[in-house]
Amino acid sequence: MPSTTGPIPKDAAAIVLLRHNTVPHDPEVFLVKRSDKLAFLGGFHAFPGGQFDPTDAEVAVENAADVELRTAISCAARELFEETQVLVARGGDALTQGQRASLLDDLQSGRMSWPALLKHYELHLDADDFTFVGRWVTPPFSARRFDTWFFLVKCPSKQNAQLSDDGELESGEWIGAGAAHTRWERSEILAVPPVLHALKTLSTGFTDDLVERFLSLPNARHEPVRRIEFRPNYICFPVRTPTKPPATHTNCYLIYTSQNLLVIDPGSPYEDEQRALATAVDKLLAEGRTLAGILLTHVHPDHVGGVNALREHLGDVRVWSHQLTAAALPDIQVDQMLEDESVLALEGEPPISLRVMHTPGHARGHLCLYDERTGTLISGDNIVGLGSVLIDPPEGNMRDYLHSLDRMRALPNLSVIFGGHGPAIANPYRKIDEYISHRLDREQKILEAVRQGSATPKDIVASVYTDVPPKAHAMAERAVLAHLEKLAADGLVSQLADENWVAEN
Numbered sequence: 001m002p003s004t005t006g007p008i009p010k011d012a013a014a015i016v017l018l019r020h021n022t023v024p025h026d027p028e029v030f031l032v033k034r035s036d037k038l039a040f041l042g043g044f045h046a047f048p049g050g051q052f053d054p055t056d057a058e059v060a061v062e063n064a065a066d067v068e069l070r071t072a073i074s075c076a077a078r079e080l081f082e083e084t085q086v087l088v089a090r091g092g093d094a095l096t097q098g099q100r101a102s103l104l105d106d107l108q109s110g111r112m113s114w115p116a117l118l119k120h121y122e123l124h125l126d127a128d129d130f131t132f133v134g135r136w137v138t139p140p141f142s143a144r145r146f147d148t149w150f151f152l153v154k155c156p157s158k159q160n161a162q163l164s165d166d167g168e169l170e171s172g173e174w175i176g177a178g179a180a181h182t183r184w185e186r187s188e189i190l191a192v193p194p195v196l197h198a199l200k201t202l203s204t205g206f207t208d209d210l211v212e213r214f215l216s217l218p219n220a221r222h223e224p225v226r227r228i229e230f231r232p233n234y235i236c237f238p239v240r241t242p243t244k245p246p247a248t249h250t251n252c253y254l255i256y257t258s259q260n261l262l263v264i265d266p267g268s269p270y271e272d273e274q275r276a277l278a279t280a281v282d283k284l285l286a287e288g289r290t291l292a293g294i295l296l297t298h299v300h301p302d303h304v305g306g307v308n309a310l311r312e313h314l315g316d317v318r319v320w321s322h323q324l325t326a327a328a329l330p331d332i333q334v335d336q337m338l339e340d341e342s343v344l345a346l347e348g349e350p351p352i353s354l355r356v357m358h359t360p361g362h363a364r365g366h367l368c369l370y371d372e373r374t375g376t377l378i379s380g381d382n383i384v385g386l387g388s389v390l391i392d393p394p395e396g397n398m399r400d401y402l403h404s405l406d407r408m409r410a411l412p413n414l415s416v417i418f419g420g421h422g423p424a425i426a427n428p429y430r431k432i433d434e435y436i437s438h439r440l441d442r443e444q445k446i447l448e449a450v451r452q453g454s455a456t457p458k459d460i461v462a463s464v465y466t467d468v469p470p471k472a473h474a475m476a477e478r479a480v481l482a483h484l485e486k487l488a489a490d491g492l493v494s495q496l497a498d499e500n501w502v503a504e505n
């Protein structure tokens with residue numbers, strides 16, 4: 001099997017916009033915050049950019065012989081204009097702010113296409129204004145993947161970046177690259193690896209080798225990222241697993257301090273993936289850390305499939321889980337049982353204290369971990385960044401699940417959720433609210449269907465899960481059963497002797 005599966009990356013481009021006449025030792029960049037409402041990377045800090053548009057390729061770009069580069073520059077310039085109102089085009093300085101605003105209106109309303117607009121106003125793009133600083137591919141653990149070209153661009157002197165009112169971006173600000181990177185180090189913001197790399201690279205200032213430093217990482221030259229540090233000291237290391245589509249990977253987490261390392265959910269049964277993980281663990285240990293242990297969030301094979309291999313590789317390792325998880329895994333030796341409110345302390349700098357939460361619902365012995373200092377929640381499969389959570393009785397229990405979601409919702413200062421699949425979740429409260437209302441909405445519809453005479457999970461799926469394709473109906477029936485069991489526990493329905501259910505009056 002190839003080591004990269006998942007959706008094919010879409011072409012995209014982004015611009016690291018430098019403030020006009022910024023100080024060379026700590027340049028200011030225009031950093032935006034993506035709206036909490038966005039399904040993809042909502043709440044993340046980023047640079048202006050977006051996907052290629054079919055018309056981008058029609059724009060002539062001076063000094064760019066290569067058609068792909070030309071298209072990427074055209075896309076980057078258009079996205080920058082649309083999102084920040086900054087127009088980086090030769091001839092653009094002659095336009096007044098009002099004229100630029102009406103151009104933007106022409107473009108956004110669809111009255112004029114991007115190529116037609118440039119032509120009409122005798123503007124042209126020049127590759128010399130766009131310094132190529134890398135091409136990054138989203139790792140295959142995400143539902144949406146991009147192959148993104150990054151360009152470093154100086155903001156024209158007479159223009160200022162100002163967010164357009166399209167609802168995609170929540171805020172934007174000029175900030176020193178060093179200051180922005182410090183905000184990440186303090187766990188105040190979340191950003192994807194190429195953004196962090198740009199901030200870090202720029203924070204050392206405009207050296208002669210600036211572009212080389214940008215391109216020094218293999219990841220900046222198209223090699224997919226394996227170690228993703230959305231938050232300092234929390235490495236997300238997705239490994240390929242036989243998991244539930246659309247997911248193709250399970251996130252293993254490596255939580256480290258200067259002295260300790262904790263491994264969570266080494267789930268891959270595949271040798272190449274186990275080797276890649278072992279190498280990443282070895283590297284962290286070689287830097288002088290000791291392994292605290294391996295922790296299992298829950299019993300499912302895509303979360304525990306690599307435990308024995310990693311243990312064999314490392315030798316003497318302690319494995320931790322809830323006792324219900326341990327009891328269901330006869331092939332894995334669990335050394336220490338964790339309960340609700342247990343605390344795991346990682347010594348060293350920064351000291352990390354993880355509060356264990358027993359959060360059944362998806363699985364009986366499911367554990368989550370909460371780091372109160374930074375508001376970081378490791379949520380296992382209770383909340384995921386990709387796909388949906390299956391509640392499959394008897395291991396799954398909808399009543400327990402909703403109670404677990406309520407407990408997570410009540411955490412006082414949640415700032416990020418690291419789920420078992422997909423990217424980090426930077427809008428945690430909104431996400432949990434969506435989860436809860438989605439379930440309650442389904443529950444209401446199921447209750448209504450039973451009241452209208454649908455008696456079996458099969459009948460109920462046919463009338464309620466109209467948005468789900470037939471091939472997923474078997475799984476939907478399991479979810480319906482979980483809802484029916486909860487409704488029965490709430491006294492609203494009851495089961496007859498067979499598979500039939502009736503409403504209580």
Ligand SMILES: [Zn+2]
Nearest residue numbers: 298300362381
């Ligand atoms: Zn699971």
